[in-house]
Amino acid sequence: DIVLTQSPASLAVSLGERATINCKSSQSVFFTSNNKNYLAWYQQSPGQPPKLLLYWASTRESGVPDRFTGSGSGTDFTLTISSLQPEDVAVYYCQQYYETPPTFGQGTKVEIK
Amino acid sequence: VQLMQSGAQVTKPGASVKVSCKASGDTFSGYYVHWVRQAPAQGLEWMGRINHRGGGTNFAQTFHGRVTMTRDTSTTTVYLDLNSLRPDDTAIYYCVTEAQWGWFDSWGPGTLVTVSS
Numbered sequence: 192d193i194v195l196t197q198s199p200a201s202l203a204v205s206l207g208e209r210a211t212i213n214c215k216s217s218q219s220v221f222f223t224s225n226n227k228n229y230l231a232w233y234q235q236s237p238g239q240p241p242k243l244l245l246y247w248a249s250t251r252e253s254g255v256p257d258r259f260t261g262s263g264s265g266t267d268f269t270l271t272i273s274s275l276q277p278e279d280v281a282v283y284y285c286q287q288y289y290e291t292p293p294t295f296g297q298g299t300k301v302e303i304k
Numbered sequence: 305v306q307l308m309q310s311g312a313q314v315t316k317p318g319a320s321v322k323v324s325c326k327a328s329g330d331t332f333s334g335y336y337v338h339w340v341r342q343a344p345a346q347g348l349e350w351m352g353r354i355n356h357r358g359g360g361t362n363f364a365q366t367f368h369g370r371v372t373m374t375r376d377t378s379t380t381t382v383y384l385d386l387n388s389l390r391p392d393d394t395a396i397y398y399c400v401t402e403a404q405w406g407w408f409d410s411w412g413p414g415t416l417v418t419v420s421s
Contacts, residue, residue, distance in 0.1 A: 219385065240411035241399055252409075256354040284348055286404030292364050293338075295348040 193287050197296035203304040210272040214298045216286035219265045229289035232261055232270050235298075236281045244283075245270070245271055252274065277303065305333045307399055307412035312420045320387040323415045325399030327380045332356045333409065336402040337382045339373065341395040342414075347397075353402070354382055389419045 194217040204210045220229045228248035233241040235276055243252045249261040258273040272279055280303060285296040306328040315321050325337065329390040352363035354373040361373045372385040384397060396414040403409040 220386075233408070238374060240414050241408075242411070243407060243409055246403070246405070246407040286348075288407070291353075291362055292350050293406070293408075294350065298347045 192292055193220065193290060193294050195285050195287060195292075195294055195296035197283075197285060197299050199299060200297070201300040203302045204272075204275045206277065207274050210275050210279070210301055210304075212270040212283050212285075212301075214268040214270070214296050216266045216268070216287060220287045220289035221265045228264055228268070229287055230261075230263075230268055231286045231288060232259075233252065233284045233286065234279075236278075241284060242263045249292065251294045272301070275301070275303070305329060305331065305401060305405060305410050306403065307410055309397075309399060309412045309415045310417040310419070314420065315389055317390055317412055317419055319389050319419075320385060321417050323384045323414055323417065324398050325382050325384070326403075330380050332380065332382075332400045332401055334404055337375075338400045338402060338408065339384045340398045340400055340408075342398070343392070343395040346395075350385070351397075356380075356382055382414075386417075389417075391419050391421075393417065394419050 196215045198213045230248045233247040234244050235241040245261040260271045262269050282298045282300050284298050308326045310324040336353045337356050340352040341349050354361045356375050375382040398414045399412040401410045402407045
């Protein structure tokens, strides 16, 4: 199985400041035939199910604010929140759908400093 | 698509539980419905998936022999059965639909299953 390792486990950021979350895969999730990275990001607000933020590593789901940006390729990926808002307090997960079983990172908790 | 799940359940070790997931609008998107669980204050764990059209299933190795996934096409409902329950099966169980290329686009509200003697 592909192992995804997120860092840090938690971070506290001031409102309006940048938050950066990393996700490292144990093997490449880049598919050469279509030039796509099979990686998604989810946001889980307290008491809620996860919500899809990004797929193909950097494509925002409809309705997701543009302060959420995904980058990276192959085995190393980053989720950046450019200007943290109160509603962004959540746990963020990366997930690979390159192969079955799909696997998740262990999550990164984002809080307000 | 919106997903509706059955209510919370409390059950004893060794027993079985069945959780349902129904799609609004009489159809699931895509081909697969997955089940993902989350133990208290823990991360997300994939359990398996069912092709809601053909009925084929794939399970995580962790659950082989204990899990069954079925579907009722007449009611657009899928079911998760987990048997030989242990206290560490206490978790929220989510049904999730898979978009065309594999990411998880819609999540149900979750069903809390508590296993306690």
